[in-house]
Amino acid sequence: MELQTLTYIVVGFTFALYIGIAVWARAGSTKDFYVAGGGINPVQNGMATAADWMSAASFISMAGLIALSYGGYGGSVFLMGWTGGYVILAMLLAPYLRKYGKFTVPEFIGDRFYSKSARAVAVICLIICSVTYVIGQMKGVGVAFSRFLEVDYDTGLYVGMTIVFFYAVLGGMKGITYTQIAQYCVLILAYTIPAIFISLQLTGNPIPQLGLGSTLLGTDVYLLDKLDMVVTDLGFKEYTTNVRLSGINMFAYTLSLMIGTAGLPHVIIRFFTVPKVKDARSSAGWALVFIAILYTTAPAVAGMARLNLMQTIEPTPGEYLKIDERPQWFKNWEKTGLLQIEDKNGDGRIQYSADPAVNEMVKIDNDIMVLANPEIAKLPNWVIALVAAGGLAAALSTAAGLLLAISSAISHDLLKGMLTPNISEKAELNASRIAMAFAIAGAGYLGLNPPGFAAGTVALAFGLAASSIFPALMMGIFSKGITKEGAIAGMVGGIGVTLFYVFQHKGIMFIPGTAFLGDTPANWFMGIEPNAFGCVGAIVNFAIAFAVSRVTAAPPQSVQELVEHIRVPVGSGEATGH
Amino acid sequence: MSPLNEEQSKAYWRRNLSLMIKLLVVWFVVSYGCGIILFDVLNQIQIGGYKLGFWFAQQGSIYVFVGLIFYYSKKMAALDREFGVEEDE
Numbered sequence: 001m002e003l004q005t006l007t008y009i010v011v012g013f014t015f016a017l018y019i020g021i022a023v024w025a026r027a028g029s030t031k032d033f034y035v036a037g038g039g040i041n042p043v044q045n046g047m048a049t050a051a052d053w054m055s056a057a058s059f060i061s062m063a064g065l066i067a068l069s070y071g072g073y074g075g076s077v078f079l080m081g082w083t084g085g086y087v088i089l090a091m092l093l094a095p096y097l098r099k100y101g102k103f104t105v106p107e108f109i110g111d112r113f114y115s116k117s118a119r120a121v122a123v124i125c126l127i128i129c130s131v132t133y134v135i136g137q138m139k140g141v142g143v144a145f146s147r148f149l150e151v152d153y154d155t156g157l158y159v160g161m162t163i164v165f166f167y168a169v170l171g172g173m174k175g176i177t178y179t180q181i182a183q184y185c186v187l188i189l190a191y192t193i194p195a196i197f198i199s200l201q202l203t204g205n206p207i208p209q210l211g212l213g214s215t216l217l218g219t220d221v222y223l224l225d226k227l228d229m230v231v232t233d234l235g236f237k238e239y240t241t242n243v244r245l246s247g248i249n250m251f252a253y254t255l256s257l258m259i260g261t262a263g264l265p266h267v268i269i270r271f272f273t274v275p276k277v278k279d280a281r282s283s284a285g286w287a288l289v290f291i292a293i294l295y296t297t298a299p300a301v302a303g304m305a306r307l308n309l310m311q312t313i314e315p316t317p318g319e320y321l322k323i324d325e326r327p328q329w330f331k332n333w334e335k336t337g338l339l340q341i342e343d344k345n346g347d348g349r350i351q352y353s354a355d356p357a358v359n360e361m362v363k364i365d366n367d368i369m370v371l372a373n374p375e376i377a378k379l380p381n382w383v384i385a386l387v388a389a390g391g392l393a394a395a396l397s398t399a400a401g402l403l404l405a406i407s408s409a410i411s412h413d414l415l416k417g418m419l420t421p422n423i424s425e426k427a428e429l430n431a432s433r434i435a436m437a438f439a440i441a442g443a444g445y446l447g448l449n450p451p452g453f454a455a456g457t458v459a460l461a462f463g464l465a466a467s468s469i470f471p472a473l474m475m476g477i478f479s480k481g482i483t484k485e486g487a488i489a490g491m492v493g494g495i496g497v498t499l500f501y502v503f504q505h506k507g508i509m510f511i512p513g514t515a516f517l518g519d520t521p522a523n524w525f526m527g528i529e530p531n532a533f534g535c536v537g538a539i540v541n542f543a544i545a546f547a548v549s550r551v552t553a554a555p556p557q558s559v560q561e562l563v564e565h566i567r568v569p570v571g572s573g574e575a576t577g578h
Numbered sequence: 579m580s581p582l583n584e585e586q587s588k589a590y591w592r593r594n595l596s597l598m599i600k601l602l603v604v605w606f607v608v609s610y611g612c613g614i615i616l617f618d619v620l621n622q623i624q625i626g627g628y629k630l631g632f633w634f635a636q637q638g639s640i641y642v643f644v645g646l647i648f649y650y651s652k653k654m655a656a657l658d659r660e661f662g663v664e665e666d667e
Contacts, residue, residue, distance in 0.1 A: 073632055073635060073636075075636075076613060076635035076636050079635070079640065080609045080613055080635065080639050083639075083643050084609050084643055086643065086647065087601075087602075087605045087643050087646050087647055090650060090651070091598050091602070091647075091650055092598075095654075209637060210626075213626040213627040214626065214627055215627065222626070223627055224627045224628065224629075224632075225627065240621075240629055240632045241617075241618075241629075241632070243617075247615065247617075250614050251610060251614055251615075254609065254610065254613075254614070255610075276665045277665060278654070278658065278664070278665065281647070281650065281651035281654060281655075282647075282648070282651045284647050285644065285647035285648045285651055288647055289644055292641070292643075292644055295640055296636075296640055296641070299636040299637065564587060567587070567591055567594075568582065568590065568658075568661075568663040569658050569663055569665050570581060570662075570663040570664065570665060571665075
C-alpha cells in the first residue's frame with residue numbers, strides 16, 4: 001500500500017482511539033478533572049506519567065541530539081538528567097505532596113508558606129515553565145504532521161489542537177490519563193520496533209541495549225570501536241569520550257535537568273492521581289521503568305543511526321558516496337530541508353568532514369536520526385507510519401499534561417483560591433473547562449506564531465522549574481523553619497538569576513542583539529552554558545530562602561503541624577480541594 | 579493527626595532520612611561519579627564493546643535509578659508497618 005495512505009490509516013486509527021477514550025472518560029466532578037478521581041492504579045499512572053513526560057523532543061530529537069549535536073558521550077547529560085530526576089521525585093517530593101492530598105502544586109506552596117502571595121508567585125513560576133514547554137510541543141505537533149502527512153504546519157496544528165480539546169476539555173485529568181496510557185503504547189512500539197530491526201541488521205542482536213555493546217555482524221569489530229574509528233577519521237571527536245565542553249558543565253547540566261524534572265508541575269500532579277502514599281512511591285518507579293525502555297534504547301539508536309549515516313556517505317574508507325548514487329531516502333529528506341548537500345569541490349561525491357571548509361553535508365538535522373531510521377534500515381512502510389503516529393502521540397500527550405497544569409493553576413489557584421473563593425463545585429468544573437479551552441487556544445496561538453525564543457524553550461523550562469519550584473517544595477517538606485518571606489524571596493531570586501543568566505548570553509527574551517555578554521564559553525560562569533544554569537539558580541534560591549527565614553518571624557504552629565502531618569503516610573484520605 | 583508521639587515521629591523521620599541519604603549516595607555515585615567524574619578511569623575497563631564509564635553514562639546509571647526507587651518504596655512500606663503508620667488497605 002502507498003506509504004501516504006498507510007500513514008493516514010495508522011494515524012487516523014490512533015486519533016479515533018483517543019477520541020473514543022475522551023467520550024468514555026468524561027469528568028463528572030472537579031476531582032475527576034484535576035486528579036482523575038484519585039483512584040488510578042500506580043502501574044497505569046506510571047505509564048501515563050511516562051507519556052506525559054516523554055515529549056516530542058524525547059521521541060524525535062533526543063537520539064539525534066546525542067549522536068550529532070552532542071557528538072556521543074556528551075549527550076549523556078540528557079540520558080542521566082531526564083531519568084535521574086525520578087529518583088529525587090520519588091524520595092523527596094511525590095509521597096509527601098500526595099499525602100497532602102490537594103489538587104495543585106501552588107496550593108501546597110500557598111498552604112505550607114501560609115501566604116496567598118507565595119501561592120501567586122508559584123502560579124506565575126508554574127505558568128512561565130509550562131508555557132515555555134508547551135510551545136515546543138505545539139511546534140512538534142505541527143512539524144510531525146507536515147513531515148509525515150504532507151499537510152501544512154498550520155493545518156496540522158489545528159488538527160492536533162482539536163484532538164487535545166476533545167479529551168482534555170471533556171475529561172480533564174481523567175481523559176488525559178487514559179489517553180496517555182494509549183499514547184504510551186503507541187509511542188513505545190514506534191520507538192523500539194525500528195531500533196530492534198536496526199540492531200538486528202548491524203549486530204544480529206535483537207536487543208538494542210546489548211547490540212550497542214556487540215560486535216558488528218560477520219566481523220569481530222565492536223560497533224562502538226568502529227564508530228569511534230569512522231568519526232575520528234573524518235576529524236570528529238571520538239564518539240565514546242566526547243565531553244560536552246567540560247566535566248563541570250556536564251555535571252551542572254545533568255543536575256539542572258534532574259531537579260528540573262522533579263520540579264515540573266505537570267509531572268508532579270500525575271502523582272496526585274494515585275490512591276495512597278505508597279502508590280506514589282512505587283508509581284515513580286513504574287514511570288521510570290516505562291521511560292527507561294525508551295531512554296536506554298535512545299543511545300543505541302543514536303550510535304547505530306550515526307554509524308549507518310557515516311557508512312552511507314563513506315561506504316569504503318576514503319571513497320565517498322557519489323551524488324548520483326545517493327539512496328532514495330536521502331533525496332526524500334533533502335526535500336524537507338533536514339538534509340542538505342553542497343558539492344563544494346565539484347567532484348560529484350559527498351565529502352563529510354568535521355572541517356566546515358570541506359564538509360559537503362552542510363545540514364544534517366538532529367531529527368533525521370529517528371525520522372529516517374526506518375527508511376535507512378529499509379523497513380516496511382507500516383513501520384514508517386507507526387513512527388509518525390508515535391511522534392504525534394509523544395507531542396500530544398505532553399501538551400495535554402502541560403495544559404492541564406496551566407488550566408488547573410488558573411481555575412483552582414487563581415479563581416477558587418484567590419478571586420472567587422465561594423464558587424460552587426459545579427461552577428469550578430465549568431471554569432476549569434473554560435480555562436482548559438483558553439489554554440489550548442493560547443498554546444495554539446503560540447505554536448502558530450512561535451516567539452523568537454521558541455528554539456531554546458524546552459531546555460529553558462527545566463532551568464526555570466529547577467530554580468523556582470523544586471527548591472520551594474523541597475524546603476517546604478524538609479524544613480519547618482522556612483518562612484513565607486524566605487520562600488517568596490527564594491523563588492523570585494532563583495528564577496530571576498536563571499533568567500538573567502540566560503538573557504545576558506542569549507538576549508533579552510532571546511531577541512538577537514540584546515545580549516549584553518556574548519554567548520561564548522569565556523563569558524560563562526565556571527564554563528557553565530546557559531541551558532545548564534538551573535542548578536545554580538536553585539542554589540541561589542536555597543541560600544536566599546534560608547538567609548531571609550533567619551531574620552523573619554518563624555512560621556506559625558499550624559505550619560509545624562502541617563509538616564509533621566505530611567511526613568507520615570497514615571490518614572492521607574483522598575485528594576481533595578477543600 | 580499523626581498517631582505517633584513526638585519521640586516516635588522523630589525516630590520514623592530519622593530512619594527515613596538515613597535510608598534516603600544512603601540511596602542518594604548511590605544515585606550520585608552511579609551518575610555523577612561513574613558517568614562524569616571517574617569517567618576516564620572507568621573507561622580503562624571494557625565490558626564487551628562498552629567502555630565502562632560510557633556504559634554507566636548511557637545505560638548503567640538508568641538501570642540503577644529504577645532499582646533505587648523500587649528499593650526505597652519497598653523499604654519505606656516496611657518502615658511504615660513497623661511504626662504502624664501505613665494506610666488502611
